Amino acid sequence: MTDKKQTDENKLIAERRRKLEALREQGNAFPNNFRRNALADELQKMYGARENESFEAEAVEVAVAGRMLVKRDFGKANFIKLQDRSGQIQIRVERDRLPDGVYAAFKKWDVGDIVGASGALFKTNTGELTVRADEIRLLTKSLRPLPEKFHGLADQEIRYRQRYVDLIMNDESRDVFRKRSAIVQYIRAFLDAQNFLEVETPMMQTTPGGAIARPFMTHHNALDMELYLRIAPELNLKRLIVGGFDRVYEINRSFRNEGVSTQHNPEFTMLELYRAYADYEDLIDMVEALLRGMSDAITGSTKLTYQGEEFDFAKPFARTTVEDVILRFNPDIEKAKLRDRDYLAASCEQLGIPVNNGFGVGKLQIEIFEKTVEDNLRQPTFVTQYPTEVSPLSRKNDADPFLTDRFEFFVAGRELANGFSELNDAEEQAERFRAQAEYRAAGDDEAMAFDHDYIRALEYGMPPTAGIGVGIDRLVMLFTDSPSIRDVLLFPHMRPEVFD
RNA sequence: GGGGCGUUAGCUCAGAGGUAGAGCAUUCGGCUUUUAACCGACUGGUCGUAGGUUCGAUCCCUACACGCCCCA
Structure with a gap:
């Protein structure tokens, strides 16, 4: 004291x-x-x-x-x-x-x-x-x-730091968190009805994997060892698919040691689910059904308004590919040269995107995609066929091995979900990890670490599987018309307050 | 990491190079059907922190802290 x-x-x-x-x-x-x-x-x-x-x-x-x-x-x-x-x-x-x-x-x-x-x-x-x-x-x-009865509590900083006062004073704030709970409950009911098993996997890991991101590090005193807070539960969930739980999901926190913004909090909540004997197109259909039903259940309508813009969840969601949508929003880029590294590198220079020597065609495509396309994906849109180079855990497309059977889902210019048919060839996965290790050696500290146990698990045989991750916080933002991720987190990350 | 804006009473906000203002809340008094109840009186401040300029700074300048927004 x-x-x-x-x-x-x-x-x-x-x-x-x-x-x-x-x-x-x-x-x-x-x-x-x-x-x-x-x-x-x-x-x-x-x-x-x-x-x-x-x-x-x-x-x-x-x-x-x-x-x-x-x-x-x-x-x-x-x-x-x-x-x-x-x-x-x-x-x-x-x-x-x-x-x-x-x-x-x-x-x-x-x-x-x-x-x-x-x-x-x-x-x-x-x-x-x-x-x-x-x-x-x-x-x-x-x-x-x-706070004063008429204006209530308006100070953003106090609303975030002293959420208890915000909740006392602001109906809208209480409403956001009730809706958040309803959304998570809706997802659970949706998945439970399809016999998915809800599981919990470790947040502290010796090898962080399943995503491309910087981890938080911590230390276990008794064992005197470094541990990482997970950046995704992905690899453990797929171990469970190997184990025979062929429909699993987890809704819980992941941690990424990156910047804080209106879209990013160091700890955030994801739904990850894995379904054996299914491919990415099955999951696209599943996401579409989930969101349409959720919109109706949460807002009472299949149309929702976010920051003044209306989004229609009743219409079939748009579907396109990375390459098609790059061409759509970059009329100057020649279709025939979409896989020409020098050409793409020049395009990046023109767009003001810094190009690293280690970037291949796939990485360059994605840089252009992120810079010129994402913001423009307003209505619900599935983008498919991501380059293999940037998808180290995804199954290659049978017809075109430059691509993977992967998609991301966008609404209001924001990525809400990322899913793919899983790479279940242990030897190819080991190869992909080795490639990541080379990026890491070349200075990319976000590149994935080689996870030996995950390869061993795949060697026992993982059935053909598809999986997806859905950002719950961003989903809640959309359904509660919240401009900042902090508005949908009860206790958003803040710099420490000084008490003297 | 860079840029912009902000920080004044418990809260919501005005304000100006010459020692600080309103409404609500508090305190005291009045009122038995209000809806931001009403009427009267009184309180309440290190003007984010630390330096600098100045006869004088809360106001101008610099740095820092915290927050919000935009960019990387």
């Missing part, structure tokens, strides 16, 4: 501490024996349409509890509002209905305090469903004042 004084102590907090001190002197200041029997929103749904006569004919007694967010004092009576997880309910507090002393104590309570109240429902003159309190209790004293 620190004996340093917190910097943000102020008169308002001091006043509330005095009130808490008085409560302590009167007995237990933190009681936990009040029980509610109703939620605000349930009451609104069940009784909101009733007239006062019906309450007079048959009294409805309820007990509610929540945070007091509104207090309107009329002298000998008050209107207050309590907010629980479902919504808000108004309470009328009248001096003359309460036991001696209760009302006088209540007058000292503050907005932000946690309160329990019980009594009968009625409708006010303005038609608002209200509980007329026969009992009211302070359950938890709040020491810190809440």
Whole structure:
């Protein structure tokens, strides 16, 4: 414990501490024996349409509890509002209905305090469903004042750092995280219905693999060894396919030691799933069905608006290939020279893309694709046939080994999913790892490490399989119209706050 | 890593080279059907941090911290 004084102590907090001190002197200041029997929103749904006569004919007694967010004092009576997880309910507090002393104590309570109240429902003159309190209790004293009632909490930094205050004050914020939960539940139900097995695989790995990214490193003290936080669960999930669980998925965190932006958080959530005896086209169909159903289930519509732009999930999603879509958005590039390294390198120079000597045709294509195409993929679009050079875990296309049976899925210019038919030829996979090791030796510290155990697993035989990764955070951004990934993470990564 | 913008009362925000303002909240008083309740009175600040320029800086300059946005 620190004996340093917190910097943000102020008169308002001091006043509330005095009130808490008085409560302590009167007995237990933190009681936990009040029980509610109703939620605000349930009451609104069940009784909101009733007239006062019906309450007079048959009294409805309820007990509610929540945070007091509104207090309107009329002298000998008050209107207050309590907010629980479902919504808000108004309470009328009248001096003359309460036991001696209760009302006088209540007058000292503050907005932000946690309160329990019980009594009968009625409708006010303005038609608002209200509980007329026969009992009211302070359950938890709040020491810190809440933001101003009308403008609420607007400061982005406080909204992210003190998410608890954001959640108290902002309905929209609570809504985002309810939708996030609904999206994940929808995915689980969708996959469970197809007999996928949900699994958990290690986040701490000795060899990070399954993606092209820089890992976080950590240290195990007892074993005195370096460990990496996973950049993807991919290789372990495919080990499970080898083991015979031929439909598996995992929804959990991966970690990438890269920049932070509106699209990137160092830890983020992915769905990865693997399905044996299926190819990438089966998964394209699956993603399309999943998203169409999800859109309908989450928003009630197959059309959704993101940052002012409308996206139609009812229409069949567009499908194109990397090479076709490069030509579409780069009319100057000659189709016949799409696999001419010198030509592509010159195109990159023109586009201001730095070219490394180690880049092959495939890498150059992808650089051009990322620079000139991605932003333009607005409506839901599958892009297929990624170069083998940039797809070290993907199965080569039977007709054209320059390409793999791989796709990425884009909406609003953002990659939401990446999937492919899996490379299950152990010897070819070893070859691909060796190529990656050469890139690594040449200075590419994102290149994949050679994973000997993964090769051994493939040598036992992995059935023909397809797999996909879906970025859950970006999906939630899309469905909640959130401009920043931080808006869909309860506790986004921030630089540490300084307390002195 | 580079650029732009921001940081003033608990919150939302004004403000100007000459010692700091509003609304809400708090405190006190009034009010038994309000909806940002209302009426009256009073409080409340190291103007992000550290330097510099100046008779004087919260305002101008520099650096740093934190945040937001854009670019790599």
